Amino acid sequence: MKTNELISMLSSQVDPVDTREVVRNVRIAILVGAAVSLLAVVFVLGVRTDLNEIHAQNFVFAKLAFSLSVVILASHYLVKYIRPGGEFRARFALTVLPFLAAMVVAAINLAAAPRSHWETMVFGSYWLECLIAIPTVAILPFVAIMWAVRLAAPTDLLRTGALAGLVAGGVSATAYALHCMDDLLPFVALWYGGTIVLCTIAGAALGPRLLRW
């Protein structure tokens, strides 16, 4: 086939296009994923019963501050990465900041406590539930986000997949915070941070397979 024939074909009746649509799709997918995750936590796991007490509210706010900062930073980079060449101008090293901050706070907390308390502070009562629940619930937002990303054209599939996993993990942790009764910051740093990192690794592994175009 001759190239000029192909060009004639492609440029016959060109429609105007909306260049903001790809970003809108991803934002909608994150919101839908968040709504579904919330419903899953509320109806399957249940909301913690002491939410009317001030000290419980403070702990929930601390967890939300961590998980929401992960979501906000990661989605900021994700909407750049979904476009071809987005990876040339967006370095996402900043996404580690919430994790570093959580680790620093956890370390200060541990340092101020006697060693005999450390195990309780790190493992809490429900570390296994947290380890299973956050990645499982994250599947819901991850599917929605990947569907939206596939409507765009990322050219760095590994990192785009990782960012999608990071956002999904953050969204899932945000929902799980309404249920989880383990409140100590070392627990949050390890089990929330760790499970979100697991989601990120899973996203990086799936990205090249699911996002090819």
Add this chain to the structure above:
Amino acid sequence: MTKESDLKELMAASLLGDSIAHRSLLTVLSGYLRSYYKSKLVRAGRTAEEAEDLMQEALIVIHTQRHTYDPEQPLTPWLYAIARYKLIDHLRRTRASTASVPLENAENILASDDSVATESQFDLTRLLERLPERMRLSVQYVKLDGLSVAEAADRCGISKSAVKVNVHRGLKILAASIARETKA
């Protein structure tokens, strides 16, 4: 005026639905892409036809993915990212090493253009025949026979938006079949 600002201007017009600007843009880009793919493939002992196939596939992709360009950013990195992505994809398909595709300065893609067109190895009519009936007719009417979307919708007995979706999907499938057909 730099190449970048010229291209960006053409792209801006094309995104608004200006067919003439779109044609100019694709024509200019085809030269840069041909030169890029020849430099990567012919040097590795492959044919100019193979480079032409890949260039045509990239042109269709640039057309169908033009909505992923951010008008606030320069066009060259977007173009280079697509060109490189399709090259790596092609090398993987043909089981060649992708180690020979280092990340370059995006501006290098505009360094030279090559207007010596060869004919690519595939036949459009034959590839179109593989599309589902309505999709094939939508592409045929709107893109080849120059019918309006409304006329095509009437003839196919589907809505105007369905015709547009069919054309878009048809072109995407076309690019994918070129990728599969390209012989190393």
